[in-house]
Structure formats: structure tokens, C-alpha cells
Amino acid sequence: MTRLAVKGWLGALVLALWASAGWGAAGPEARALQVKAAFILNIARFMDWPPAAFPPEQSDIRLCLWGRNPLGEAVEIIRGRKVDERPLDIWIIDRLQQREFCQILFLSRGQLATLVEQEAPLAYPFQLTIADLTGAAEPRALNGRALITLIRKGARIGIEINVDAAAAAGLTPSSELLKLGKIYTAKGP
Numbered sequence: 001m002t003r004l005a006v007k008g009w010l011g012a013l014v015l016a017l018w019a020s021a022g023w024g025a026a027g028p029e030a031r032a033l034q035v036k037a038a039f040i041l042n043i044a045r046f047m048d049w050p051p052a053a054f055p056p057e058q059s060d061i062r063l064c065l066w067g068r069n070p071l072g073e074a075v076e077i078i079r080g081r082k083v084d085e086r087p088l089d090i091w092i093i094d095r096l097q098q099r100e101f102c103q104i105l106f107l108s109r110g111q112l113a114t115l116v117e118q119e120a121p122l123a124y125p126f127q128l129t130i131a132d133l134t135g136a137a138e139p140r141a142l143n144g145r146a147l148i149t150l151i152r153k154g155a156r157i158g159i160e161i162n163v164d165a166a167a168a169a170g171l172t173p174s175s176e177l178l179k180l181g182k183i184y185t186a187k188g189p
Contacts, residue, residue: 032134033074035157036150040130041078041088043148043159044104046177049084050170053103053126060089064102066111067094070132099124107131112146126170147171148181160184 040063054061061083069075069092080087091102096115099105105127107115112131131146134157147165151158159181166173 033071034077036132037071037074037078039150039157040106041081043130044083044128046174047128048172048174059086061086062089062091062102063104063106064091064093064099065106066096070108102127104128109133109136128171
């Protein structure tokens with residue numbers, strides 16, 4: 001699949017979610033949150049999830065939001081959607097230590113900065129960490145800690161993929177996902 005076809009396919013998914021959820025009535029800020037929620041869902045779908053990522057008794061895939069919900073009501077449009085044949089569930093966790101029960105951890109810029117200041121490790125086995133740095137003037141200052149980083153590309157949202165963080169977490173981004181984003185390693189772009 002070519003890069004253009006993959007972008008078109010991802011755009012069609014976002015558009016389908018947009019239409020099915022009635023996003024047309026939302027204002028610009030709400031639409032931006034809905035697009036971020038759609039990105040989270042589709043990024044999760046483009047990951048190769050090993051069976052070891054899920055305890056035997058767990059039938060869902062868990063997206064955790066730490067402390068507060070930075071996506072607001074937009075997160076509800078992806079709740080229950082399928083990722084690797086598992087419904088996506090949303091958890092709000094009070095303490096970062098609770099993230100061990102999550103397959104996906106979504107962090108705001110401030111939360112990522114807190115982790116960097118505390119030198120807290122981000123790599124948990126089989127955990128997809130996504131950081132929202134779309135509002136950051138200098139996303140490079142915090143990049144490298146998350147597996148996937150949402151960034152601003154003009155009027156659009158783009159992604160950066162840290163393949164070293166993916167390897168450390170035991171996850172493999174699909175080739176289609178790698179075509180969509182800018183790839184980073186410990187040595188840089």
C-alpha cells in the first residue's frame with residue numbers, strides 16, 4: 001500500500017467516525033479533540049498487539065487517561081470501538097502506578113513534562129504511550145519519551161514514531177503506520 005493510499009485510508013476512517021458521531025455540529029475546539037480521539041483509535045489499530053499484552057481474563061483493550069480527561073466528551077466516540085477484535089474501554093487513573101493495567105496511555109504535554117522532570121520511566125511492557133504535543137512550541141524538548149507523539153503540522157495533526165520506545169515496550173508499529181509518521185530512534189530522526 002502506498003503512502004498516499006494509507007493516508008487516504010486513515011482519512012476515510014476519521015471521516016467515517018466524524019460522520020457517524022455527528023461531529024459536524026461541534027465547534028473547532030471540540031472537533032480538534034474528536035480528531036485526536038480518532039487518531040488514538042486508529043494508531044492502536046495499526047499496532048501489532050502480541051497476545052502477552054493482555055491478561056487471560058481481560059477481554060477489552062484499555063485506554064488510560066491520567067488524572068483528568070484531556071479529550072473531554074470526544075473520548076466517548078471511540079469507547080467500545082474494536083481494536084484487534086477487542087472493544088476499547090476508557091479508564092481514568094488517579095496515580096501513574098495504575099497504568100500497569102492499561103494497554104494505551106494518553107498523556108497531555110504537561111503530564112509528559114512532569115514525567116520527564118521526575119525521570120519516570122515510560123516503557124512498560126506492551127504499553128502504547130501516546131503524547132499530545134500539538135500545542136507545544138518546541139515538541140522536540142519532550143519528544144523521545146513517548147512511543148507515539150501527536151504534533152502540529154500546519155493546520156493538521158501529524159505523528160512521530162519512536163521505534164526504540166516501541167521495541168522497549170515489545171510492540172511493533174505496522175508498516176502502514178510507519179509510512180504515515182516521522183520515524184525517530186534514540187539517535188534522532
